[in-house]
Amino acid sequence: MVRHRVSFAGGTSRGVVLDLIRTRGPISRVALADLTGLTQATMSTVVRQLLDEGLILETGRGESTGGKPPVMLDIDPNSRFAVGVQLGRESITYVAIDLSGAIVGRTRTPGVGSTEPTEMVQRLAAEIERTLSALDIEKRSVLGVGVVAPGPLDLAHGAILRSPHLAAWFKVPIRDMLSTALDLPVLLDNDATAAAIGDFWSGRLDGVTAHATVYMGTGIGAGILIDGIVFRGASSNAGELGQVVVAEDRGDPVFLEDVAAPSAVVQRARATAVSARWGLTGDDEFDDFRRIALAAAHGDAAATDLIECSAGHLAAGVLTLANLFDLDSITLAGPAFGVAGPTYVTAISRRLEADLFVRMQHGVRVRLSTDVANAAAIGGAALVMQHELAPRTMGLSSLVTR
Amino acid sequence: MVRHRVSFAGGTSRGVVLDLIRTRGPISRVALADLTGLTQATMSTVVRQLLDEGLILETGRGESTGGKPPVMLDIDPNSRFAVGVQLGRESITYVAIDLSGAIVGRTRTPGVGSTEPTEMVQRLAAEIERTLSALDIEKRSVLGVGVVAPGPLDLAHGAILRSPHLAAWFKVPIRDMLSTALDLPVLLDNDATAAAIGDFWSGRLDGVTAHATVYMGTGIGAGILIDGIVFRGASSNAGELGQVVVAEDRGDPVFLEDVAAPSAVVQRARATAVSARWGLTGDDEFDDFRRIALAAAHGDAAATDLIECSAGHLAAGVLTLANLFDLDSITLAGPAFGVAGPTYVTAISRRLEADLFVRMQHGVRVRLSTDVANAAAIGGAALVMQHELAPRTMGLSSLVTR
DNA sequence: CATGCTTAATAAAGCAGCCTAAGAAAGATC
DNA sequence: GATCTTTCTTAGGCTGCTTTATTAAGCATG
Incomplete structure (x- = not known):
């Protein structure tokens, strides 16, 4: 059989494999090789890396099909967490999800109102810390925080441009401010985009x-x-x-x-x-x-x-x-x-x-x-998961740097 | 300086460099390295390959900026050609373009009318051969033929699905038939898509x-x-x-x-x-x-x-x-x-x-x-250029095989 | 005008991610 | 128990990139 060289843009194969294990797991190395087009040898090393990082687990034996039964792999849900924050008009929603995308905690506080950005960032940080400790999640297993806001954003600078009730936040670098306050990676994105990533991370968009x-x-x-x-x-x-x-x-x-x-x-x-x-x-x-x-x-x-x-x-x-x-x-x-x-x-x-x-x-x-009201907040957290574990962007201008 | 590893999806850097030379040429190796993010050393080898293939030429010295003056590179327009065919209602347009995207020849014949696909393919092939020999273009410098049709197509099988006046062509594998008749690669695509690629290939979409x-x-x-x-x-x-x-x-x-x-x-x-x-x-x-x-x-x-x-x-x-x-x-x-x-x-x-x-x-x-009437035919030819010289597709499902 | 400085281009060695090939491990089949 | 089938790993190699070092070719200056 003539194998053609197969390659994902800029080393994303680790992320693609993780996606497959998350959405199709438990799954064997051989099945993963088939699905991705990578060889079994390559899959062996990719899987080794994911195991070493603690992202996945060997969960037992699969059915034999006439030879050695495969070792099944699955996500270790509790190995990593991410937080999503939805800056709402009337309320702020915080969710924490685990690696499988399941919600492990949710809080709601009063909305931004007329609070100054500087103070609000402190409140957000405090609430996130509180939520995480209440859930007994160690900070080093938290990949980051995804903040979600409506309306046009300046993603390059992590700021809100114009938003119905968030006028005071115009061009305030909320992403970097919160990242400094929490000492965690923070992403900012639009509610619809986040919700879409949330759908994808949930595995419901397979195929x-x-x-x-x-x-x-x-x-x-x-x-x-x-x-x-x-x-x-x-x-x-x-x-x-x-x-x-x-x-x-x-x-x-x-x-x-x-x-x-x-x-x-x-x-x-x-x-x-x-x-x-x-x-x-x-x-x-x-x-x-x-x-x-x-x-x-x-x-x-x-x-x-x-x-x-x-x-x-x-x-x-x-x-x-x-x-x-x-x-x-x-x-x-x-x-x-x-x-x-x-x-x-x-x-x-x-x-x-x-x-x-x-x-x-x-x-x-x-x-x-599956959760219309919290979709954006969940998506914010999923955004962080994807960004940290399976980064990918579209087009050629998006050179992959690492 | 810390350089991050930079990489284009699956070996497209050759194509990206060729695009830049085409649209920004004459241009030096150093300038190309800056624009792409690749190192000068890598650029040196990529350019070497393009020179060896005869696609580009060293066209002389640039201005010195205080040191060795750079060698300028540019496309060799006559090194490769491509043919575009627009299957129109009332007429069929044939164009040949050179590597710079300039039209080097154009013909028009009566439209498809009620001609049977099998016969029509023979006519198309004959007309293309005639056009090429009239222009003194050797067949081995022809990268292929891009056929453009309106309406929904089955790109996987290279066939027309439904088109106002081409009902007899439903699911006929025109792409492969013409490819066999001509012994050249043939692509089939939609008129709008082709016209867009034509715009891109012309260099007017820089930036x-x-x-x-x-x-x-x-x-x-x-x-x-x-x-x-x-x-x-x-x-x-x-x-x-x-x-x-x-x-x-x-x-x-x-x-x-x-x-x-x-x-x-x-x-x-x-x-x-x-x-x-x-x-x-x-x-x-x-x-x-x-x-x-x-x-x-x-x-x-x-x-x-x-x-x-x-x-x-x-x-x-x-x-x-x-x-x-x-x-x-x-x-x-x-x-x-x-x-x-x-x-x-x-x-x-x-x-x-x-x-x-x-x-x-x-x-x-x-x-x-620049040429509203022939945009689709020109684009068909450009499609072939891009496909053969700078292939690229979107997303992850498009595994790059070579 | 010889010396040094800057910029351009190539050469050499190394790394990462994939491949092929070969073999070890573990159960199925006879 | 011997052999077959399937799973999984190891070893070595290729490719496309990197970093580092060297050569080439111009400018600037005492």
Whole structure:
């Protein structure tokens, strides 16, 4: 047999193998060699390294297929941990995950509010330290912290550019400040991107080539993964699903965000005659959206109409997204899907089945995230896992340095 | 100085260096080492190889900057050639390009019509042989032939899936048939993708990260390049710009193709009272579109309205595309831009300047292709150049075998 | 104009990640 | 128990890069 030399970009084979063990484990060395295309000899040394680092374990014997039974390998979940922090409007969510991606701890504190960045960083650091010690996690087994924020970010400098309620954070180097305070690696990324990586790390995207995680909080975004690698575009702002043009109004574009986001639903709700019965407060748009979704879930016709309308628009936007990226997998995440998630899944699935350009060739798997509310925070932690254990970037400009 | 190990995915450094020499040449070894991040020593050997293969030449001395003056390197344009074939509705275009991407020959023959695939392949092969010998190009300096067709293709098998006027070609392995007939490598790809690679090969995309070439012929497509690598999606059908949803009509999506493509313009024209004065034939929608565009160019108000309307819709679709992919460069190509190109460029530029999500961070360069009518054929040839001389694909699934 | 300085290019040796080839280990089969 | 099959490791080699050192070719200066 003629073997061709096989190689992953810049020494990522260790990461690819770790991914496979995580998602397909327990698994033998031979099976890993088959899946990656690497030789058994190479796999032997890669696996040796992962064992030495304590990331994986030999968990016993597999079934013999006529010869020596294989030694099965699996992740050692408790060997490493990562922390994810979601800087929310109304609250900050902290999660700790283990190497398998399972949540081992979760806390929630009041939102950023008007706290100064300097003080906030101290509070974040303190809360993270507290969470870790409460969980009996040694700091040296913590790979780092992933901070997740909405809106456009300056990833190069680890700062927030503009965000609805985080104006005071403009260009503050929060990533480096928190890293100094904690003496741990810190990453900053966008909520949708993080949620997508979280889906990938959970192993639910096995076999998927082109995936998008649609994240709806206050705004609407999408984290896009190609072979598990984040698609970022020219300035790391790709996937701004809320900025899809869905109609025109006297020559001006109408964006998806204007018609499908929670705030749009609430605004339209206020204009209806029956809105009083949903108990809208007017203080917190997001809370009001939840009330409308709940009313819809209980069969309220007008509320159902409002949610269906939002879902219909989102479905059209997602159809555009799926056609442009030729997706084969979509998940929905974010607090907006907390109550009405299934309605949105149905609307999107129907739309794609009917109108996807390549529907004759392949379908698109549409699913709800396993934990819509915490998806971004979990993703933040997953981001750190991927960055530290299986780094990978797209394109040629991304020279791999190590 | 601590140097980090730098590496391009699977031995593509040769191709990257060739790209740089092509686009930035004449250039010295030292400058190449700086640009790529490779060491001077490595560059020395890479350049040696390219010189040995005859792809590049030492063209003389550069300016001294206080020490030994550098030896400048440049492409040897006549060392290699490639042929591009565009299977058009009404005509087939053949172009030959040299290594610098310049057109060295062009032919046009009647379109495919109802010719059987088997016979057509023989005709294509004969015409290509004739073109090459007329240009005095030796066959061994020809890297291959790039065949370009509209519509969804089966790239794995090198066949056309469905195409307006090429129904008889469904699943016919045209790529392999032509390769056998010519004894040359043959590639098949989509018109938009090819046009994008053509733009890249021409060197006009230097410094661009995320580019799209919008191709409008009968349909509307986009070829997307990230760092010069084609973005293909799950089934190589990414960039279907015509399938962007621009409005809704009683719950059904209205696609960009339905309102902005030449056929939509012609249809709308027929419904106007004044359409008689444009001399529409009704035979050939594309020809009629050209007449309307010409009338608009001569100041006909009703024709201008029709073209502006199409341009406005396309601009909205391109805005969506630019926001989702975070583009920093767009070119327009395809026969539909032959007459009215500047109108479309203006409409798109204006729309992006006004509404691009990241307009505060960076702009998007919008330009017309240097040769709108032949862009796809040129791109087909460029595709072969890139495939043979600087192969690269995106993601991890693309294991590099050699 | 000989000497030294700077920059350009090559040469030599080493390392990392993959390969092939060969063999050891451990059970299955007869 | 001998042989076969499959798993896993070891040994040696190739490739593409690195680092370090050397040669080549110009400028600057006493």
